[in-house]
Amino acid sequence: MGASRDLDFSEYFAARVQRFRRVAFAFCGDWHAAEDLVQAMFVQLYRRWRRVRPDTVDAYARRILLNLFLAGRRTSGREYVTSVVPERESPPGRDTPVRLDVERALADLTPRQRAMVVLRFLEDLPVAEVASLLGVAEGTVKSQTARGVEALRAVLPAPTAEER
Amino acid sequence: MEDVRTALTAYVTEGEPPLGLSEDAVLSAARRSRRQHLLTGVVALVVVVLALGLAVVVLPHRDPVAARPCPSASDTRSALVDRLSCVIGHAVRSMLDPAAQITRLTIPGEAPPEDPFHLIADPAGDAPRDALFHLGVRVTDARGSGSVYVVIVPSANSGGPPCEEPGELLCRREQTPQGVLWLSTLRSGDVLTHRVALATSGAVVQFSSNNSGVLERAGVSLPAQRPDPALTLAQVRELALTPGLDF
Numbered sequence: 124m125g126a127s128r129d130l131d132f133s134e135y136f137a138a139r140v141q142r143f144r145r146v147a148f149a150f151c152g153d154w155h156a157a158e159d160l161v162q163a164m165f166v167q168l169y170r171r172w173r174r175v176r177p178d179t180v181d182a183y184a185r186r187i188l189l190n191l192f193l194a195g196r197r198t199s200g201r202e203y204v205t206s207v208v209p210e211r212e213s214p215p216g217r218d219t220p221v222r223l224d225v226e227r228a229l230a231d232l233t234p235r236q237r238a239m240v241v242l243r244f245l246e247d248l249p250v251a252e253v254a255s256l257l258g259v260a261e262g263t264v265k266s267q268t269a270r271g272v273e274a275l276r277a278v279l280p281a282p283t284a285e286e287r
Numbered sequence: 288m289e290d291v292r293t294a295l296t297a298y299v300t301e302g303e304p305p306l307g308l309s310e311d312a313v314l315s316a317a318r319r320s321r322r323q324h325l326l327t328g329v330v331a332l333v334v335v336v337l338a339l340g341l342a343v344v345v346l347p348h349r350d351p352v353a354a355r356p357c358p359s360a361s362d363t364r365s366a367l368v369d370r371l372s373c374v375i376g377h378a379v380r381s382m383l384d385p386a387a388q389i390t391r392l393t394i395p396g397e398a399p400p401e402d403p404f405h406l407i408a409d410p411a412g413d414a415p416r417d418a419l420f421h422l423g424v425r426v427t428d429a430r431g432s433g434s435v436y437v438v439i440v441p442s443a444n445s446g447g448p449p450c451e452e453p454g455e456l457l458c459r460r461e462q463t464p465q466g467v468l469w470l471s472t473l474r475s476g477d478v479l480t481h482r483v484a485l486a487t488s489g490a491v492v493q494f495s496s497n498n499s500g501v502l503e504r505a506g507v508s509l510p511a512q513r514p515d516p517a518l519t520l521a522q523v524r525e526l527a528l529t530p531g532l533d534f
Contacts, residue, residue, distance in 0.1 A: 129314060136310050144306065145299040158307050162316065169317030170324055225298045244288060245295045272291050279294055 132172050149241040150192040152226055164188045189256055193234055224278035232271050239264055240271035364415040368406050374531040375437055376404030382522045384428050392423035392502040416441040416534040425500040431513030432500025441490040441534050477511035481520040483527040489534055494526040
């Protein structure tokens, strides 16, 4: 039973870790912090692994990740020891001007606004699901994401005639 | 909105560093966390069970009637005894440390009642009030053992115990709205007794407290079992003035 559980969990981890790390990075803007969030998310998920229905596991994992991000778990001092040293070099050409502008625009948003923008446009979740995840009205999600989108568009290059 | 989607996707994919999380490390941390979580749950459960066990053992020995209102009926002697016993029990307990042990001082031939404050009624007539009501309890706390006695005589105002008794350290009379109070402190050997009697138009109510947990008996010298009586003179005075000890 335990071995089967771990096998399933390992498969899920392998299939989803990169996706959730990207979401976490979009939430917090730091790859190390993103990995901490994702690791904490998987640790919590493991505790309830047997009780989570397969068709809802993504939603459940996303909710954990969001709660961890909003609760600032990363700074609460709870850390998990891993055998991998997290420090590594930044890949060449990573910090392009547009990328830095997007990063600044995201950093200017409140954590909840940022989470709404990420969930709506990176995770492609419908407004209703984002509202449910954050415990707010759909109207709030619409208005807050509109502000976030406005802030992001202000730093994005103007679309070319073809793109228009 | 496609531009925002594209920008966000590029933000999280361009220059993405290699994955620093390993499956083994995360699984190992998850197992460890789960074990800690289970252990915490077990410890919490044990604490709850212990607390409940303690409550089951301790609570039945605490006063179960402390907060219960006293009955008001006095139409039979039994009802009158129940009412007076309840009023006396509440009044005396309120003056003692909650941790103090209260046990009945039984007179020869008496089986201790469940409520140590249950009055004995020695009949003196047919009416419910025509009796001599009395009781004694031993009070044991950190300072030792002492006693509290109550005597209620439902007769016309006959006055309190006379002053100038042997061993009298203090004796005074006091007029109160409820009636006349007689207060005295007596010494007999090492035993000190505070005694206060209230004489109303319908009864004499007398409370006394000493520093011996042994039943008072005529001609028997009592051992002192604590430095002072279980209750102070002021407390005994307050007991004598307890509302509800009328007929």
